[in-house]
Amino acid sequence: MWSLRTPYMLSLLVVAMATTGCQSLGINEPNSFFVGRYTQYVLGDIPNQYADLSNPLPASSENISDGKKLYQAQCPVCHGAFGEGDGPAGKLLVPSPANLAVTRRLPVATDAFIFWTLSEGGEAFGTAMPAFGNQLTDKEIWQIALYLNTGFSL
Numbered sequence: 001m002w003s004l005r006t007p008y009m010l011s012l013l014v015v016a017m018a019t020t021g022c023q024s025l026g027i028n029e030p031n032s033f034f035v036g037r038y039t040q041y042v043l044g045d046i047p048n049q050y051a052d053l054s055n056p057l058p059a060s061s062e063n064i065s066d067g068k069k070l071y072q073a074q075c076p077v078c079h080g081a082f083g084e085g086d087g088p089a090g091k092l093l094v095p096s097p098a099n100l101a102v103t104r105r106l107p108v109a110t111d112a113f114i115f116w117t118l119s120e121g122g123e124a125f126g127t128a129m130p131a132f133g134n135q136l137t138d139k140e141i142w143q144i145a146l147y148l149n150t151g152f153s154l
């Protein structure tokens with residue numbers, strides 16, 4: 001499923017990675033930054049049911065604060081309270097938990113990308129990112145996505 005936007009997205013990804021550098025992504029191991037997920041997304045290889053999703057919820061303060069509560073309950077152990085990939089359980093993981101504060105701003109991190117990642121986790125890639133599809137409702141996943149969009153500023 002190559003599309004017109006593919007070369008555009010790929011070039012943005014390369015530029016983003018070159019300019020942010022692995023250091024500022026909070027990576028403690030060389031080569032630990034995980035690009036497989038981005039590559040698969042950009043090549044249009046994510047499962048069809050996710051491909052065209054966009055967040056159906058309004059970015060209301062209620063949804064954002066519910067998303068924050070869900071994030072705080074499930075994610076800081078690996079990704080850190082402010083999404084910097086520095087949670088205590090994440091320290092020894094390779095690849096490291098993503099620095100969400102940075103990667104959420106990459107153009108590739110669309111609603112579909114976030115929903116797919118949270119639903120299916122990293123099993124297909126052999127990473128430690130858990131699949132939340134059976135634990136959280138769709139609504140809860142979208143609320144977390146809205147919270148991530150705030151860049152951890154709330």
Ligand code: HEC
Nearest residue numbers: 034037074075078095096097098103117122127128129130
């Ligand atoms: C057990 C540790 C662990 C927990 C808990 C965890 N993650 Fe992850 N997460 C990872 C790892 C490791 C990666 C990098 C590998 C990958 O993408 O599969 C990752 C990747 C991601 C990505 C991919 C985005 C990117 O920028 O590369 C997102 C989004 C994400 N996590 C969000 C979350 C959210 C939201 C929660 C809580 C609901 C959560 N994670 C809980 C370990 C974890």
